[in-house]
Amino acid sequence: MSDPICEPAHPSAPSPAQQLAQDCAASMWARDHAAQALGMRLHAVGPGRAHLGMAVRPDMVNGHRICHGGLIFTLADTAFAYACNSGNANTVASACQIDFLSPARLGDELHAEAQERALSGRSGVYDVTVRLSGGATVALFRGKSHRIQGTVIEEPPQAA
Amino acid sequence: MSDPICEPAHPSAPSPAQQLAQDCAASMWARDHAAQALGMRLHAVGPGRAHLGMAVRPDMVNGHRICHGGLIFTLADTAFAYACNSGNANTVASACQIDFLSPARLGDELHAEAQERALSGRSGVYDVTVRLSGGATVALFRGKSHRIQGTVIEEPPQAA
Amino acid sequence: MSDPICEPAHPSAPSPAQQLAQDCAASMWARDHAAQALGMRLHAVGPGRAHLGMAVRPDMVNGHRICHGGLIFTLADTAFAYACNSGNANTVASACQIDFLSPARLGDELHAEAQERALSGRSGVYDVTVRLSGGATVALFRGKSHRIQGTVIEEPPQAA
Amino acid sequence: MSDPICEPAHPSAPSPAQQLAQDCAASMWARDHAAQALGMRLHAVGPGRAHLGMAVRPDMVNGHRICHGGLIFTLADTAFAYACNSGNANTVASACQIDFLSPARLGDELHAEAQERALSGRSGVYDVTVRLSGGATVALFRGKSHRIQGTVIEEPPQAA
Helix, strand or coil, rough: CCCCEECCCCCCCHHHHHHHHHHHHHHHHHHHHHHHHHCCCEEECCCCCEEEEEEECCHEEEECCCHHHHHHHHHHHHHHHHHHHHCCCCEEEEEEEEEECCCCCCCCEEEEEEEEEEEEEEEEEEEEEECCCCCEEEEEEEEEEEEECCCCCCCHHHCC | CCCECCCCCCCCCCCCCHHHHHHHHHHHHHHCCCHHHHCCCEEEEEEECCCCCCCCEHHHHHCCCCCHHHHHHHHHHHHHEEEEECCCCCEEEEEEEECCCCCCCCCCCEEEEEEEEEECCCCCEEEEEEEEEECCEEEEEEEEEEEEEECCCCCCCCCC | CCCCCCCCCCCCCCCHHHHHHHHHHHHHCCCCCHHHHCCEEEEEEEEEEEEEEECCCCEEECCCCCCCCHHHHHHHHHHHHHHHHCCCCCCCEEEEEECCCCCCCCEEEEEEEEEEEEECCCCEEEEEEEEEECCEEEEEEEEEEECCCCCCCCCCCCHC | CCCCCCCCCCCCCCHHHHHHHHHHHHHHCCCHHHHCCCCEEEEEEECEEEEEEEECCCHHHHHEEEEEHHHHHHHHHHHHHHHCEEECCCCEEEEEEEECCCCCCCCCCEEEEEEEEEECEEEEEEEEEEEECCEEEEEEEEEEEECCCCCCCCHHHHCC
16 A cells, blocks of 8 residues: 555466566655645656656646646656656656646646657656546656766666 | 746836736636645746746656656646647647656756737647746747637636 | 649548648739748548648758758648648748757658647647658647638639 | 948958958858858857848748748758857857747848857857848747867968
8 A cells, every 4th residue: 555556467377577676666666755735646667668646736726726737747757757767767857848638626636658769878858647537638758868978776676 | 926927028007918917917816726735936927928937846746856747838838838828819739749858856946938829710839938046948849829719817817 | 743632532522621722722822922932742631630741851950951941841831831721711920849869860751730729719729740751850830820811712613 | 342241340450350250251152052042141240149131032921921940940040050150169050949920921021130148168158030021020049059170261361
């Protein structure tokens, strides 16, 4: 119940790449105070992908009970971060772009699904779709990643 | 002290456009629960522009004490919102783009200054620069606005 | 041979939406002097999608025989235009974003495939992938469309 | 008359940085077949900036005599290239974004002015404004640059 990775994508025998993605995500999550403070949940991760959720709380809306666009972006950006760090190479966002399609309202449950579109050298491109539980698309996000020095987890699991 | 508009840009005799910008900002601020929850401050507004601040708190960082990029975006997006609604026409963000240049750290004070670049028909383009107090540029943001129906404040002040 | 729509996607019995997309494309193509001057070919169109090709010519490269990024954008933007006008509502690009992933060289044949991602009210979002014939991805493009007044073809075919 | 750099920004005694920018531009221009084929003119260059022009020709428009957006982008992208290579470090575009504000028509003279906004490590951000001769803004462009290996000109002039 306290595990942020709620639904393992491969319950029986995760591949090494899948296991690495889960280990990286668990390490990132433990120190990701911002994602935790916003009540995000890490539904699933895998190589080059991540699925996060967030409920729209009273402190995320304006007077018309519409979720602040910046917090929709923050959810998408977080899914992007988990997807682009899933291979255990420290990676940061260099640029992001978002199209807002329809509003989210107080109490809505948002889902952000990130998927790698391209990876070449130290740069990658990731697409994130933010949807309501009912399926309506709230926003389309595209992020450009840049790999920097270092790894996400200190001891790669294959060294064990 | 409780006034979010800390430094009036024109202390003596604000022009009608300046007064309208301040009245719109005050009305938006009162119902902007998200900006308040993030501890933002509205330093100044004017026709087509806004200057907001935000301190990087412990609940905004990761384990390396680096501010979540989504919250830098949220500050920029909020400055954009106050700038593009400064003429009392209800206006929303349709798309935004951000380039992250250098990190912000726990305790840093961020400043976001938004400025209208173009306004034609119902669409506008606004540039926001996010800087540290010391002057270093943290991010460059560009937002596309779309005017919808309605006004920000019900009674325009000139009707009084 | 002179027909720009080289490969009908549905050879036997096109649906009304497919027929409309082809009729709109044929009308646009006839007056699209820029696409013709650049030697583009319209491989296929359909509702919300288009596939165009362009060979990289000597007048499209620099001294290192690398295709000018602007012309890769122009191909993607043209595929976007045919996709977003495929429903016979006059539609223009309001904003576009492109990530350049790998270069194209003199003599390469480029393929741009555009696909509608969202359409709501008068706004749409379209993704275009530009690839070499061999499959390598050259660029990822995202365009925001805005519907204006008027139709692409004067007499909708269903009126005949 | 044959010099593409029509108006030297500093007619009497160019600084070393200004001279380097002009030397880089002259070298790039000589091999820039695409810019030449589109009839572009290099009005001025300097450290981190460039000003190019292009007339909208019959082979750049559609049936309504409106310039293809891709060619407006190509002009802006070219100005970006001259600005970001002005320091003699080989630099390419990694991503670009454009907002189209108003159309350009057959016979219009377009001006693209590029200016460096940020430069840190191997990455830079450049803004380009595309205007008509009369002053109306046609498009706002933002490009992200990435420095690669090598120099623009083989022998830096200070070595002479």
